[in-house]
Amino acid sequence: MTLSSEITPSQRIHFIAIGGAAMHNLALVLHQKGILVTGSDDEIYEPAQSRLQQAGLLPDQMGWFPEKITPELDAVILGMHARADNPELLKAQELGIRVYSYPEFVYQQSLNKQRVVIAGSHGKTTTTAIILHVLKFFNRKFDYLVGARVAGFDTMVKLSDDAPVIVIEGDEYFSSPIDRQPKFLHYHPHITLISGIAWDHINVYPEFEEYVRQFELLAEDSPKGGMLIYDDTDDVISVICKKERPDVQPFGYGQHPHVIRDGLTYLLKPNGEEVPLKIFGGHNMKNLNGARIVLEKLGVEDFMFYEAIQSFTGAANRLERVGENEQTVIFRDFAHAPSKLEATSTAVKSQFPERKLVAVVELHTFSSLNKYFLPQYKGKFNTPDVAAVYYSPHTIEHKKLTPISPEDIIEAFGNPALKVFTDNQALKEFLLSQQWNESNLLLMSSGTFDGLNIPELVKEVLG
Template identity: 60%
Template structure:
């Protein structure tokens, strides 16, 4: 299939540009368009001469010699390139449909769930790579040792896919994970998210039910048995589907290091937290079904350092650690902050959460944060009122945040400069800093902040 010609509408997206790179590496002729492309997509596309010469949509790029057009979620239904592709009768795929098209003859393992799916996918990939197994993949974060977030080859027998429940494309309002047609499916947990597309909790849960129902006869469904909703979804009787539950393994924490207690002895880990321990058992259950033994799994998992932005260590000093995490949904916030506090129980924990996503800035959704931010000694919430306006949401106030979180210790900032001043004037003796956001904290220089925290009492 080399020299196939494909065009990407909205090539700058996180997964879209990675799929473009993967197809380029496979020998395809790749072109693309977008109306804005940010870093790191811009530099990575430019390195392979795939960056569009100018921003915008150009119907003349859509020609009859194209084998496929791949449509990103960022493109609108009235996109002029999309309209031209329809007129010419060119096959149009969303990226999940195209991933399936490219992996029809492979064993497909799909990792789904409201939280933990990137880390579980990354753990499986790390184990397979350690043992030099051939595999393709799609993962939602940049991982050490992997050049791209997508790899598609002709000879890999399996593909490991992080399956997102968000909508597929402007033409297809079903969740992405339904398009992969898994043989082995995993549900790490279910906690309401994406309120903009699933306005009710019931509607959201229904998507995971559909995912579980799509497990084929002879297929496997792995689920977190400590998550009530994942259990409810996975426990439903399904003919000839093997359901396997998992929970956190036995472990101990000694001097800030977590050890797995296994039949093979104590295994020292680079990661920590109950959620990560559960993620390890999730990954182990998948690996055991694809030819990895327990001994092989433990040998590899001890060197797993985590995925980017998932309890990523920005800096470590004698008395402090600065962490950055993607956590923003209530369940992620609770799990991440509890994990850091438990791991370093003798240190003060100052945590900063930026409300940045559509759900987290939605006044109706805010009540979901009640009792999720109790672990830190000093919990802080930052949000930018301009972001709320930009997303065309109802105005929220500091009082709304305080009422929703129901935490008397909570400090709320709406000005990033004041937040920065507060953090720089803080006494960081025997204190850890946890930064949680999918945004950038209003442009605060995190490198400079990390250096200040670590060096203040060095």
């Protein structure tokens, strides 16, 4: 059964792996629209657990229960956390119930909308968040799907009946355990932005060429009259997007002109007027310039953009200030891939050139802990004055990867002064031993440094 593009309260939808970041947000949105939502998962963490519990959607028991899958269901939405042999999935397939990945479902609900997809190996969350912020600033009607919390938005997903446009952060990772197509290929966008390509997801795309091919397919999916917006300082994506396509308009961009003064960044308008920002970094000057072009195509003129961008504070865990005093600022960032590591540490050092920069990255993802991927980090973490890497040998064992040693990491990064830690308390002691006068701290990870109490660390560093 295919659901209509208009969700009706009479529908019943079950989520397999309801605790995922996008999954639980989608479940909350459908619940708010009056859909009868149920779900299962074998592990659910915060903030999903509290949010689902508050809405009455938290499963009574953790685990998979085929008896929850009944012929009365209109559809099942399958999350990446589940496996292809999940007993609930097998039961749904046996009963012939329509199984969607969440990108398939979002597309189905946005058939009658103008679809904008923001893709790329880096910057897509921030670029999407900027677009959402500006549209909301001017009270525009729009739907969205974004990969992180954004100030002023209660959920990471919105699906309505009357919004004429939907802005989607498009991921190149698998759509579901039974759909190995990149998520972004399900959306069929009218406007596509690709922020650049830097090899990631080595467990999915073991060869760089295979990874690049996914973005080629996305560009080829541009319809007649479509728009393809891209970072023209990225050689790989420029080759893809400059290829001639009938009736598709390409628009290249680079960093927006700006100046840095006294620890603050200002955009420069064409007339020389300065626009103060709450975000910074060369990569973010690209992100906001790409977002500006998308917004222009959606009817937001530049003078409006410059007014709205001044109040944008960033997406969660993207150069997020988690503590500061007169001598020190502490940032958290999601960076873990080589290109992100370089861009983020360079951004902080450029913003505060007179201060010492202490930077720590946790190698946490499959790619970053892969011994054969590690050489991609060579020369990417040389900007900090004090650079440290944290990783957990237990995580490597759990992911069934080839063991790596601190010496392997130092050699791969090409930085003999690099400090490497495998115990988070030893890392904490090292950080607390630093002199924090006129020094900043940058913590980069898509994980938690094995449960390190970051608020406590922040408090102790700031004294």
